[in-house]
Amino acid sequence: MMIAYAERFVHENDTETRQDDGVSGLDLQLQGTLDWSAAATASAARDFGGLRSAKPLAVVRPAGPDDVARSVRAALRSPSLTVAARGNGHSINGQAMSDGGLVVDMLAAGAAHFQVGRAGCGAGYAVVAGGALWEDVLEQCLRYGLAPRSYTDYLGLTVGGTLSNAGVSGQAFRHGPQTSNVTELEVVTGQGETVVCSSRDNSELFFAVLGGLGQFGIITKAKICLQPAPDMVRWIRVVYEDFGEFTRDAESLVTRPDGDTFDYIEGFAFVNSDDPVNGWPTVPLGPDQRFDPTRLSPDAGSVLYCLELGLHHRSSDPPSSVDSVVGRLLGRLGFVEGLEFRRDVSYADFLLRVKHAEQHAKATGLWDAPHPWLNLFVSKAGIADFDRTVFKGVLKDGVGGPMLVYPMLRCRWDKRTSVVLPEESGEIFYLVALLRYTLPYPEGPSADRLVAQNHEILRTCDENKIDYKLYLPYYQSQKEWERHFGNQWARFVERKARFDPMAVLSPGQKIFLRSSVMPGKMASDNGTAGL
Ligand SMILES: Cc1cc2nc3c(=O)[nH]c(=O)nc-3n(C[C@H](O)[C@H](O)[C@H](O)COP(=O)(O)OP(=O)(O)OC[C@H]3O[C@@H](n4cnc5c(N)ncnc54)[C@H](O)[C@@H]3O)c2cc1C
Numbered sequence: 001m002m003i004a005y006a007e008r009f010v011h012e013n014d015t016e017t018r019q020d021d022g023v024s025g026l027d028l029q030l031q032g033t034l035d036w037s038a039a040a041t042a043s044a045a046r047d048f049g050g051l052r053s054a055k056p057l058a059v060v061r062p063a064g065p066d067d068v069a070r071s072v073r074a075a076l077r078s079p080s081l082t083v084a085a086r087g088n089g090h091s092i093n094g095q096a097m098s099d100g101g102l103v104v105d106m107l108a109a110g111a112a113h114f115q116v117g118r119a120g121c122g123a124g125y126a127v128v129a130g131g132a133l134w135e136d137v138l139e140q141c142l143r144y145g146l147a148p149r150s151y152t153d154y155l156g157l158t159v160g161g162t163l164s165n166a167g168v169s170g171q172a173f174r175h176g177p178q179t180s181n182v183t184e185l186e187v188v189t190g191q192g193e194t195v196v197c198s199s200r201d202n203s204e205l206f207f208a209v210l211g212g213l214g215q216f217g218i219i220t221k222a223k224i225c226l227q228p229a230p231d232m233v234r235w236i237r238v239v240y241e242d243f244g245e246f247t248r249d250a251e252s253l254v255t256r257p258d259g260d261t262f263d264y265i266e267g268f269a270f271v272n273s274d275d276p277v278n279g280w281p282t283v284p285l286g287p288d289q290r291f292d293p294t295r296l297s298p299d300a301g302s303v304l305y306c307l308e309l310g311l312h313h314r315s316s317d318p319p320s321s322v323d324s325v326v327g328r329l330l331g332r333l334g335f336v337e338g339l340e341f342r343r344d345v346s347y348a349d350f351l352l353r354v355k356h357a358e359q360h361a362k363a364t365g366l367w368d369a370p371h372p373w374l375n376l377f378v379s380k381a382g383i384a385d386f387d388r389t390v391f392k393g394v395l396k397d398g399v400g401g402p403m404l405v406y407p408m409l410r411c412r413w414d415k416r417t418s419v420v421l422p423e424e425s426g427e428i429f430y431l432v433a434l435l436r437y438t439l440p441y442p443e444g445p446s447a448d449r450l451v452a453q454n455h456e457i458l459r460t461c462d463e464n465k466i467d468y469k470l471y472l473p474y475y476q477s478q479k480e481w482e483r484h485f486g487n488q489w490a491r492f493v494e495r496k497a498r499f500d501p502m503a504v505l506s507p508g509q510k511i512f513l514r515s516s517v518m519p520g521k522m523a524s525d526n527g528t529a530g531l
Pocket of ligand 1: 085086090130151152154158159161162165166167169215217220506508509
C-alpha cells in the first residue's frame with residue numbers, strides 16, 4: 001500500500017531530498033502530485049506565525065476536489081496518518097500543519113473552479129474553489145461588476161481558510177462575517193465522502209464546517225454571495241482621546257440603518273507619541289497628510305483611538321454629493337477637531353490596502369519574522385475594562401503593529417455555525433486584534449517574550465472577569481478547548497464523531513487525537529494533548 005511504503009521510505013531516508021517520481025502519485029491515484037521533497041515538507045512545516053514547526057510526510061498538490069477525497073481516503077486506510085488542508089498557511093500557531101501526515105496544498109487547486117451566477121443571494125453569487133485566494137475572487141468578480149459582500153482586511157487568504165474561522169473586517173457589522181455570506185459548500189468529510197451542503201441540504205455538515213477549524217471536512221467549493229461593486233471608497237480616519245466617546249460613536253454607527261451610516265467601520269488604538277510604528281504617524285492616509293498633535297488636549301492619555309470609516313460611491317457621483325453625505329455622518333461624531341483624514345481610492349485599492357503593507361514588510365524582513373498575534377472577541381460589557389487594563393496597561397507602548405478594536409452585531413452571526421462568540425448575550429461585541437510586526441530577535445524582542453505578554457493579557461482578562469473568546473483560537477489542553485467552546489463543546493464533539501470519527505482532519509488545531517479505533521477520542525485521553 002502506498003501509505004505504508006511512504007512511511008517506510010521517509011523513516012529510512014529522512015534527510016534525503018526526493019522529487020515525486022510520479023509512481024507515488026499513481027499509488028494515491030492523484031491527478032495532481034504528491035511531493036515529498038525536503039523543500040516541500042519544510043515549507044509546509046512553516047506558517048505566518050513562525051512560532052511552531054511540524055513536518056509532514058508529504059505534500060499533496062490536488063488537481064481538484066477528487067484528489068482531496070483520495071488523500072483523505074488514503075489516510076483513513078493507514079492507522080495513524082492525518083490530513084491538514086493548507087490554505088495560504090497564514091495561521092499563527094501551526095493550525096494548518098500535520099506532523100508526519102499529509103498536507104493538502106489547497107492553493108494548488110485554487111483556480112480549479114470559478115463561476116458567476118446572477119440569480120439569488122443578493123446581486124448574484126460566485127462558486128469558487130476552497131483554495132482560491134480572496135484577492136483572486138475579487139478580481140474575477142469585478143470583471144462582472146460584482147464583488148463579495150464581506151471580507152478580511154487582507155485578501156491573501158484562502159476562501160476555505162477564512163470560512164474555517166469566520167472572516168471579519170469592517171463590513172461584518174452589516175453583512176456579518178464571511179461565514180454568513182456563503183450559501184452552499186462542497187466538502188470532503190473526514191470519511192472521505194464528497195458532500196454538497198447548505199442550510200437546507202446536509203445542514204448539520206454545512207454549519208459544522210463554517211467556523212469549524214477544519215475539523216469536519218475540507219471545503220473544496222463555496223458559493224459566495226455578491227453585491228454590485230462600487231467604483232470608489234471615501235476612506236476616512238478620525239481620532240478620539242476618550243475611549244468611551246470612541247465606542248459610543250462606533251456603536252452608534254454600526255447600529256444605524258443602511259443608508260444612514262458608512263459601508264465600512266473599523267477602529268484601532270494607538271500610542272500618543274511620535275513613534276513611527278505605534279504612534280501618530282500611523283494615522284494619516286497619505287504622505288501629504290500630517291498628524292497635528294497640538295490638536296490634542298494637554299490632558300490626553302497615553303493611548304488614543306481612531307475610527308476608520310469607508311463610504312462607497314460611484315466615480316460619476318459629483319464630489320459635492322459625497323462630501324455632503326460624509327459631512328452629515330461625521331457631523332454626529334465627537335472626534336477631536338482637526339484630527340480627521342480623508343482620501344478617495346478605488347474600491348479594489350481600498351480592499352487591497354494591506355497588500356501594500358505586505359510588500360513593505362517583505363522588503364524590510366518583517367513579513368518573515370515571527371508574528372505572535374492575538375485575536376479576541378470581547379463582549380461590550382468587558383471592553384471598557386479591556387481598554388483600562390490592557391490598552392492603557394499592558395500595551396501602553398503598543399505592539400509594534402496595529403491594535404484593532406471595533407464593534408460587530410451578534411444578529412449577523414448564525415448560531416448554528418461552529419464559531420464561538422463571548423458568552424454575555426448582548427447584541428454588540430468587539431473584535432480586538434493585536435497584530436505584532438517585530439524585527440527578528442535580537443533586533444526586536446524575542447517571540448517568547450511577546451508570547452508571554454499575550455499570556456499576560458489573557459490573565460489580565462481573566463482576573464478582571466472580562467468576557468472574551470479567542471478568535472483563531474489556539475489551546476494547549478482539552479480542558480482549555482472545553483472552556484473555549486463552553487456550552488457548544490458537546491455539539492462540537494458530536495459533529496466530530498459524525499463527520500470525522502477517526503480524527504483524520506486538521507491535527508494542527510490540537511483538539512482531537514487521530515484514532516484508529518474509537519471515534520472522537522480526545523487528544524488528552526492518552527496524555528498527549530496540546531504542546
Ligand atoms: C496578514 C494577515 C491578515 C489577516 N487579516 C484577517 C482579517 O482581517 N480578518 C480575519 O478574520 N482574519 C484575518 N487573518 C487571519 C486568517 O483569516 C486566518 O489565519 C486564516 O486561517 C488564514 O487563511 P489561510 O488560507 O492561510 O488558512 P491556513 O492558515 O492555511 O489554514 C487555517 C485552518 O483552516 C484549515 N483549512 C484551510 N483550508 C481549508 C479548507 N479548504 N477546508 C477546511 N479547512 C481548511 C487548516 O487546516 C487550518 O486548520 C489574517 C491573517 C494574516 C496573516
